[in-house]
Amino acid sequence: MTALLPRLFRPDVLPLAELMALCLDGQLYRVGDSFATLDTPDSAALRAAAFASSAPSHVIADRGTAAWIHGARAAPSHRPQVCVDARSRGGRIPPEFDGRQTTLSRGDVQLIDEARVTSPARTALDLLCVDGRFSPDAAAQVLYLLDRAGVPVSSIKSRMRGSSRTNARRYLARADQLSARARSVLRPFPGPTRSSR
Structure with missing residues (x-):
């Protein structure tokens, strides 16, 4: 069973340091003050x-x-x-x-x-x-x-x-x-x- 991920991650979901680390690792990208996974189309x-x-x-x-x-x-x-x-x-x-x-x-x-x-x-x-x-x-x-x-x-x-x-x-x-x-x-x-x- 796969868990559904939220479309956007905010610092109230994960600490900002972790979100930034995931960006540096190439797993997330920034969308304003939020973050999205790489497979989420920018729109x-x-x-x-x-x-x-x-x-x-x-x-x-x-x-x-x-x-x-x-x-x-x-x-x-x-x-x-x-x-x-x-x-x-x-x-x-x-x-x-x-x-x-x-x-x-x-x-x-x-x-x-x-x-x-x-x-x-x-x-x-x-x-x-x-x-x-x-x-x-x-x-x-x-x-x-x-x-x-x-x-x-x-x-x-x-x-x-x-x-x-x-x-x-x-x-x-x-x-x-x-x-x-x-x-x-x-x-x-x-x-x-x-x-x-």
Whole structure:
């Protein structure tokens, strides 16, 4: 009779030192703050389950955490990034989370495994509108998320024009840069040139 192993191991199941040793031995790999066996496929559902195992049920994974769950980045944020809808009354956000209140529209949130996560298009919008420097890595994540959502950059620009966000002009300039980058990435390969003989 074979025993069924859990899909994810957390430090409340085995001590962290043992889990890390199993990683070094090549028997487990890290999934956020959890660990999975090598025969467990890495997927959005697995990453969402890892997030849900340590997050309160009323919070929604957003920004960097949502980008990680959707596969746009290799590792989650150092502090899980979450939000709550400003229109709903929910519980407080624990201090170990990078949390915020925001207004969410229909279609902005989806359920993946046990976790509520901002959709790829909403995650792209949130990453585009972060304060501070907009790195090439962040731009690549936004383009990946838009591609996954099947949404062109122009639709994000339209949504930003109708928004009351402060710094909207700066974010629209970023979207213009993304449009140019997307065109250069998607330009067809010119093919081999014929050499004259």
